[in-house]
Amino acid sequence: MVTYMNSLDYSQIINNSTTGILVVDNREIIYANKYVYELLGYSYKDLLDFEQILHSDYKEACKQRLKRVIEDKEKVEAMEQVFIDKNGFPIDVEVFASPYVQDGKVYAQVHIHNITKRKLYEKEYVQSVEQYKLISENISDVITEISFDGTIQYVSPSVEGLLGYGEDEIRGKNIYEYIHPDDKIVLLNAYKKLKKSVTTSNICCRVKCKDEDYLWMESKAKVFTRNNDFRVIVDSRNVTDQIESEKLLRQSEKLAVIGELSAGVVHEIKNPLTSIKGFLQLMQAGTIKTKDYINILNSEIERIEQLANDLLGFAKPKEEMNSHNMVQIIDEVVFLINSTARSKNIQITWRPKEDPVRVFGDKSQLKQVFINLIKNAVEASETHQRVVIELHTEEGKAFVKVRDFGCGIPKEYLDKVGESFFTTKKKGTGLGLMVSHKIISNHEGEILIDSIVNEGTTFMVKMPIAR
Ligand code: ADP
Numbered sequence: 001m002v003t004y005m006n007s008l009d010y011s012q013i014i015n016n017s018t019t020g021i022l023v024v025d026n027r028e029i030i031y032a033n034k035y036v037y038e039l040l041g042y043s044y045k046d047l048l049d050f051e052q053i054l055h056s057d058y059k060e061a062c063k064q065r066l067k068r069v070i071e072d073k074e075k076v077e078a079m080e081q082v083f084i085d086k087n088g089f090p091i092d093v094e095v096f097a098s099p100y101v102q103d104g105k106v107y108a109q110v111h112i113h114n115i116t117k118r119k120l121y122e123k124e125y126v127q128s129v130e131q132y133k134l135i136s137e138n139i140s141d142v143i144t145e146i147s148f149d150g151t152i153q154y155v156s157p158s159v160e161g162l163l164g165y166g167e168d169e170i171r172g173k174n175i176y177e178y179i180h181p182d183d184k185i186v187l188l189n190a191y192k193k194l195k196k197s198v199t200t201s202n203i204c205c206r207v208k209c210k211d212e213d214y215l216w217m218e219s220k221a222k223v224f225t226r227n228n229d230f231r232v233i234v235d236s237r238n239v240t241d242q243i244e245s246e247k248l249l250r251q252s253e254k255l256a257v258i259g260e261l262s263a264g265v266v267h268e269i270k271n272p273l274t275s276i277k278g279f280l281q282l283m284q285a286g287t288i289k290t291k292d293y294i295n296i297l298n299s300e301i302e303r304i305e306q307l308a309n310d311l312l313g314f315a316k317p318k319e320e321m322n323s324h325n326m327v328q329i330i331d332e333v334v335f336l337i338n339s340t341a342r343s344k345n346i347q348i349t350w351r352p353k354e355d356p357v358r359v360f361g362d363k364s365q366l367k368q369v370f371i372n373l374i375k376n377a378v379e380a381s382e383t384h385q386r387v388v389i390e391l392h393t394e395e396g397k398a399f400v401k402v403r404d405f406g407c408g409i410p411k412e413y414l415d416k417v418g419e420s421f422f423t424t425k426k427k428g429t430g431l432g433l434m435v436s437h438k439i440i441s442n443h444e445g446e447i448l449i450d451s452i453v454n455e456g457t458t459f460m461v462k463m464p465i466a467r
């Protein structure tokens, strides 16, 4: 039950109210509570003038509203307005008004809320949205927010300029839909790593444009949580030109190597050809029986075939990232380069301590690295010297050592080898080590050099083992 106290002093309650209350008779203020005085900085003795406290932009609208309240006896809804305080400063307020009737006369009872803070927040919010829009529309990188199942939650507007899709086309789709089939494994591996470490990871893969072309994008990813949900924020940029020129450089370096290797291979093919020719002549003359020598002929032909296949396989590769056995890669390289080594009477000793040793990468590129290192070792060696290749694993890494006992690299050259076009050879290109360093660093590995002049050099390739 509600008990009304007749003795309540309503005028005091209204006067102490924490919203502003005005009673207006047409355009004259006939009552203002304490809050209004304080809000506008006037003292209680001052006379409040409606014209003076109202910002000129709102005068017409106020006139109309007062007319509706006083003449039509209507209640008017909240309206944001600006009042002017005693010092002439604007104050944001929200104003409601309703008719108040006393002794048959209608007044407007006006309620005022101070919304300065709200306005300030709104302004800051609008500013930050505009700032964000300015940044996201003008950066050339594409920012994507992805949930752990691969769903794209957000993509920056810059995606349109780069890939041709509108933001709405992509949002909600799965990231894998846009990745080149051969590169999905790269993304999968990066995701696996992110799940464990929550740190950034740099990956490079081909992304499908709207016109079905692919662009090479390099992305940095970072894990964060949103509403207890793991999310990945990805910053991607177009590196197609860079990748294409690196590919071109790799290709031309490889062509130069193939040119040199083929001299050795041709020399190597000559031996089995001579023996085949000899056997054929003997068979023709009836000196030996064909069926006794068929196996020898076959194996000589197979040897020629394998050399030709190896050279061709190296020259015309399919570039793709996959898991490979490092032992097999080096087997093939040693087979190919042995012809060149033998022509100089250099013996290549190849001793893997383990087999298989799986690494993740591009087989043809890795072959190119080892061809370069072993070829350099052979070129640095004197006749009858040895080149030793070793492979072992340690703490999740594969180590391949290519060791020679040749001329060595003077200290002052150690920093220079690996720079483009640095060569000390008459017919050198000075590209081999540079391309090799680049390839290995793309495979998250590194090449270390240890050399003593006149004693020899060891190149060590260190690479992560594929899980
Ligand atoms: P190129 O073999 O065409 O000269 P590389 O980039 O393969 O180009 O090698 C650059 C230089 O590094 C060589 O010219 C040589 O001076 C030095 N170098 C590389 N490997 C060896 C090595 N095993 N022993 C001595 N010097 C080497």
Ligand code: MG
Pocket (backbone or CB within 6 Å): 372, 375, 376, 432, 433
């Ligand atoms: Mg070289």
